[in-house]
Amino acid sequence: MLSFTNDxxxxxxxxxxxxxxxxxxxxxxxxGSDHYSESAAAKIREACDAPEADVWxxxxxxxxxxxxxxxxxxxxxxxxxxxSGHVNVHEAGAIEHTGHKVLTLPEHDGKVDADELDQYCKDxxxxxxxxxxxxxxxxxxxxxxxxxxxxxxxxLEALAEVCHRYELTFFLDGARLGYGLTAEGTDxxxxxxxxxxxxxxxxxxxxxxxxxxxxxxxxxxSPKHFLTLVxxxxxxxxxxxxxxxQFDTLFTxxxxxxxxxxxxxxxxxxxxxxxxxGYELAYENPTNxxxxxxxxxxxxxxxxxxxxxxxxxxxxxHTIMRLCTSWATTxxxxxxxxxxx
Numbered sequence: 001m002l003s004f005t006n007d008x009x010x011x012x013x014x015x016x017x018x019x020x021x022x023x024x025x026x027x028x029x030x031x032g033s034d035h036y037s038e039s040a041a042a043k044i045r046e047a048c049d050a051p052e053a054d055v056w057x058x059x060x061x062x063x064x065x066x067x068x069x070x071x072x073x074x075x076x077x078x079x080x081x082x083x084s085g086h087v088n089v090h091e092a093g094a095i096e097h098t099g100h101k102v103l104t105l106p107e108h109d110g111k112v113d114a115d116e117l118d119q120y121c122k123d124x125x126x127x128x129x130x131x132x133x134x135x136x137x138x139x140x141x142x143x144x145x146x147x148x149x150x151x152x153x154x155x156l157e158a159l160a161e162v163c164h165r166y167e168l169t170f171f172l173d174g175a176r177l178g179y180g181l182t183a184e185g186t187d188x189x190x191x192x193x194x195x196x197x198x199x200x201x202x203x204x205x206x207x208x209x210x211x212x213x214x215x216x217x218x219x220x221x222s223p224k225h226f227l228t229l230v231x232x233x234x235x236x237x238x239x240x241x242x243x244x245x246q247f248d249t250l251f252t253x254x255x256x257x258x259x260x261x262x263x264x265x266x267x268x269x270x271x272x273x274x275x276x277x278g279y280e281l282a283y284e285n286p287t288n289x290x291x292x293x294x295x296x297x298x299x300x301x302x303x304x305x306x307x308x309x310x311x312x313x314x315x316x317x318h319t320i321m322r323l324c325t326s327w328a329t330t331x332x333x334x335x336x337x338x339x340x341x
Contacts, residue, residue: 001306001307002305002306002333002336003306003307004307004329004337005307005308006206006309006324006326007176007179007206007207007263007288007326008205008326010328011210012246013208013209013249013250013255013259013327013328015249016209016210016245016246016249016250019248019249020242020246023241023245028241029241030239030240030241031227031236031237031240032056032057032227032237032240032243032244033240034240034241034244036244036245036248037240037244037245037248038244039244039248040214040246040247040251041055043248043251043252044202044214044247047190048191048194048218049194050194050218050219052218052219053194053216053217053218053220054217054220054221054226055214055215055216055217056214056215056217056222056227056230057213057215057237057240057243057244057247058212058213058236058243059211059213059234059235059236059237059243060205060211060213061086061175061203062091062094063233063235064173064201064235065086065173066091066094066095066097066098066235067229067230067233067235068171068199068201068215069087069095069098069138069140070095070099070229070233072137072169072198072199073100073137073138073169074135075099076134076135076137077100077135077136077137078103078134078135078136078137078138079095079100079102079138079140079171080103080104080105080112080136080140080168081102081103081104081105081112082105082106082110082111082141082145083107084107084110084145084147085104085107085112085140085141085142085146086142086146086175087102088102090146101134103120103136105117105120107145109145109283109284109285110142110146110148110149111141111151111155112139114155114158114159114161114162115158117139117162117163118165120136121136121162121165121168124136125166136166137169138170138171139159139162139163139169139170139171140173141159141171141172142173142174142175142176143156143172143173143174143180143188143193144176144177144285144287144289147282147285147291148179148283148285148287148289148290148291149283149284149285150183150186150285150286150287152186152187152188153187156192156193156197160196160197170196170197170199171197171198172193172197172199172200172201173200173201174193174200174201174202174203174213175201175203175205175206176206176207176287176288176289177193177200177202177207178203178208178257178259178327179207179260179263179264179288179289180287181260182257182260182261182264183264183286183287184286185286186286195218197218198219198221199215199216199217199218199221200215200218201213201214201215202214202247202256204250207256207327208250208255208256208259208328209243209247210246211242211243211246212243212246212247214243214247259327259328260327262325262327262328263288263325263329264287264288264325266325266329266331266334267287267289267290267325270290270323270325270334270338273338273341274290274292274341277341279292279293279294279341280292281293282311288325289323289324290322290323290325291311291320291321291322292320292321292323293314293319294320295317295318296317302340302341305340306323306337306340308322309321309322310322323337
């Protein structure tokens with residue numbers, strides 16, 4: 001059985017496993033106060049061209065989204081996101097569980113539009129009863145989006161301008177950030193993201209690590225006692241060096257971007273094959289998530305040999321399925337999938 005259901009089916013990149021094995025019997029301080037975490041943070045600051053950045057290592061994506069949003073959003077405010085946004089659809093109400101409402105805007109290929117965000121904020125403050133309403137306090141986006149699509153630098157700049165004008169914290173979920181940074185045609189760099197956002201994270205779980213995400217406050221603007229807040233949300237590892245060492249490895253010799261590029265290269269091959277064989281792509285995107293509109297018979301045929309991800313029903317006879325490559329996808333598995341299509 002071929003697995004193209006997600007980008008975290010495999011364990012971790014061999015270089016990470018080698019370093020974990022080599023350092024296994026070392027005795028190091030806990031909770032991220034170790035020299036591996038310090039080294040990883042320094043490498044991330046350099047990669048972001050953000051020398052003042054605060055870098056924190058958390059255990060996973062949902063914990064990171066919940067912790068960051070709760071930490072940066074005032075208690076009287078909510079978080080604005082696309083209707084398709086991960087925090088709105090696939091996190092089991094984790095954000096609402098902290099007391100912050102998710103305020104939704106229409107999605108455009110998974111993205112939030114800056115003009116619509118501006119109008120939303122204008123309408124909110126024009127309402128004579130806005131003091132009785134949930135304030136827009138934080139903007140949440142993901143890059144890539146749930147559909148594998150990407151923001152352009154101009155789109156991020158426009159969103160940042162609106163956030164600045166209405167005092168919204170701009171938060172970018174980078175669970176799959178490596179795949180976005182290495183996608184063909186993108187004009188967004190890690191330095192751009194650090195410059196334009198108030199906080200973002202670099203995903204490890206889906207880009208070569210066993211687990212872990214690196215949260216970056218690029219202007220040294222961490223909320224007060226953020227480590228305590230991380231622990232309150234169950235997102236802090238006692239063995240913090242496990243995540244620090246993994247990111248130290250990923251940000252050595254360009255490993256993070258090079259393994260992400262592999263996923264995009266394999267996805268490009270699969271996309272071309274799908275188009276040539278007459279499949280309908282649900283979204284045009286250059287990253288590792290491929291959304292395909294399939295009829296029921298095709299899904300049943302392929303499912304005998306291929307694990308795919310369910311996205312949403314289109315109608316009684318069609319479903320959008322996801323084929324997802326990863327840092328570990330091999331050419332052999334790619335060729336086998338293409339042959340089955």
